[in-house]
Amino acid sequence: MTVLQDAARLAMFLDRPAAIVGTTGAGKSFAAKGAVEHLLSLGRRVIIIDPTGAWYGLRAGADGSPSGGFPVLIFGGYHADVRLEPTAEAGKALALALAERDVQAIIDTSEMTGGEKNRFLTPFLENLYAKNKAALHLIVDEADEVAAQNLADGEQRLFGAFDKIVRRGRIKGFRPLMISQRPAVIHKNVLSQIGTLIALKLTSPQDRKAVNEWVKGNADADQARAVMTSLPTLQRGEGWVWSPADDVLERVMFPPIRTFDSSRTPQIGEVLTAPALAAVDVKALREAMIISSSKNEGAKSARATANVDIDAAEKRAYDNGYKDGYFAARNALTKMFADRVSAVAEDIRSNGGGKPSDIAVPITIRAPNTPAPFSAEKKPVVVAGLEPVANFPRTVPAADLPPSLQKALDSVAWWRSIGFDEVARNRAAITAGLSPTASTFGVYVSKLVERGLLEVSTPGHIRLTDAGVAQSVIPASLDVHTSARALLEPQPARVFDLVIGVHPEPISRGDLADLMGLSRSASTLGVYLAKVSRLGFIQTLPGSLVKAADFLFSGGKIG
Structure with missing residues (x-):
């Protein structure tokens, strides 16, 4: 077995379509991030589609400090430099902004529902394919989400966009890398196109079978025997690098990553410390998002059309659905409060029993279409001579709470x-x-x-x-069933509706198949059930029965 001293050797195999596969905890994130770190250090163009929200660690060093991180732009997600609306317009605009620029970026879709990802990523990939003309490493984590073997309704167009990149994208500069813990559920059309396979521990027979199918079409079956028999017993961080075109088949131990391990699972009772992210060039970020009006529907400015304008995105990052004009009111109030309270603080104390609410402060709220300028400094205002009031009721969210x-x-x-x-x-x-x-x-x-x-x-x-x-x-209104359903794609949502509709009684898989118009012997229903079960919304019972989870019902057991 070869112990890789760094990820440079691994990265050299990523100039053609590649896949990294391995079960949860096998170390595929280390293998993938190590290779991407090397690509970033070389200054390569890299775009990472991240449905896990874990790739932000590239922005910090291994110890959590900014030193050692890469200035990768983060679009969307909790750590966003620029917030994204989960719309088709935003997906198209972002693709047009990135396609012709020298950029290293993470597209974090972890806070989008399945339907929102579909709406956003479909035009993003279509327009990225149409406009990209230079070498670009496109990293797609959890690749089965964009290229599922069993496509649900509405997913065909998204799959078609990604399939085109994998099959025809080389002439346009694409170097796709797919990452998945379940190669069995990746569409065979795209899996068959990879030139390099990096396989870590796989215990499922179906997943090993998918690897074996790739071997039949791309590599030497005799060589495959050693690989296939070892897959269930590989250690964490150990795997095979197989590139038939380079005549390479090596069993290796992947090196530790150099950046922050943001995908590490916390221990029970442990709260992981958030890293300090490396700064990004805000000016360059703004320039990257400028789309000329001639390229985007005539006279409309790109920022107005794209929904990814920097100022608007930064504002959305902190109001995100709260009352229009809140920040304008807060900024106006802050200024007037700071100007006036110092002058009357002594009077308030001398009156005894006076309280901050006694201070009459006129507030002028700007119109919703003239938002207050965003301020990166979100520190509370402290006025000399006046102590903060504990538990003072708020009618709007605090400015320092994301x-x-x-x-x-x-x-x-x-x-x-x-x-x-x-x-x-x-x-x-x-x-x-x-x-x-x-x-x-x-x-x-x-x-x-x-x-x-x-x-x-x-x-x-x-x-x-x-x-x-x-x-x-x-x-104003929330409903646990509606909220749960929104996390599901259309067909799994139909399963959800049918199962909760008979609660507290269970329902058989056969009856579910009949109600959905599916064959009882086909695997399609199983795929949909797995997507609902993965979120804990249903329980599997003996006798091929399924039942809605009790915690979805306010009258049931909490927990």
């Missing part, structure tokens, strides 16, 4: 408003629009606990503190 955390907090507040003083984390995650099985909501909870806005009441349950009650804004 919208993702505010949305998580408001989700808990909604459960409290309907009678649940404490709520199971998985239920609160759903009404926050997040997967109940992913780690994202847990990260948000940890940050809110650190800020004193939430507390862990009993294992797996959370509730608002007094400060959290004051900070939260109860959403």
Whole structure:
């Protein structure tokens, strides 16, 4: 076995379509990130489609400091430099902005639902293919999300766009790299096109069979025997690099990555420290997003059309659905408050019993179409001679609370408003629009606990503190079933509707197939059920029965 000293040797095989496959925990993220680090260090053009929200670690060193990170632009997600609207217009505009520029970027879709990803990525890939003309490494994590073997309704166009890049993209400069823990569910049309296969530990017979199918069409079957028999027993970080065109078949141990390990699973009770990300060139970021009006529907400016204008995106990153004009009001109030309160602070103290709400401060709110300028400094205003007031009620979110955390907090507040003083984390995650099985909501909870806005009441349950009650804004309307359904693609959503429709009774897989007009013997229903089950929304019972999870129902057990 060869121990790679660095990822340079691995990166050399990525000038043709490639795939990195391996089960969860096998080390495929290390292998992929190590190779991408080398590409970035060489100054290559790299775009990473990241549905996991874990690639932001490229912006920090291994110790979490900015030193050692790469100035990769992050579009979308919790760590975004530029927020993205999950729309077709935004997908097209971003592709046009990046296609002809020397750029290294992460497109983080982890906060988008399945339908939103479809709407955004389809025009993004179509327009990227149409306009790109220079060498570009396109890294697609969880590649089965854009190239599933069994396509649900509405996914065909997205698959077609990616398939075209893999099959025909070389002449336009594309070097695609697909990453997946389930090669069996990647569409065979794209898997058959790869020239380099990097295989780490695979335990599922179906996944090993998919690798074997690739071998039959691309490599020597005699060589395959050693590979296939070893796949279930490979150690973490160990795998095979197989590039038939280069006459390379090596069993290697991949080196540690040099940047922050943002995909590491936290231990029980551990709260991972967020890294300090390397700075990006804001000027270059603005220039990258400028699209000439001649290229984008005549007289309309690219920023107005694209929904990815920097100022608007930065504003959306902090208001994200709250009342129009809030920031304008806050900025105006802050200025007037700072100007006037110092002058009357002594009078307030001398009156005894006076309180900040006694100060009459006229507020002029700008029109919604003239937003207040974004300020990167989100520090609270401190006025000399006046102590902050504890638990002073808020009617709008605090300026220093990012919208993702505010949305998580408001989700808990909604459960409290309907009678649940404490709520199971998985239920609160759903009404926050997040997967109940992913780690994202847990990260948000940890940050809110650190800020004193939430507390862990009993294992797996959370509730608002007094400060959290004051900070939260109860959403006008929420429904746990609607929120859960929004996380699913169209066909799995139909399964969801049918299963919750008979709750608390179970339903057989055969009856489900009949109701959906599917063959009882085909695997299609199993694919849909797996997507619903992965989010914890259904339980599998003996006798080929499935049942909606009790936690989806307010009358059922919480948790």
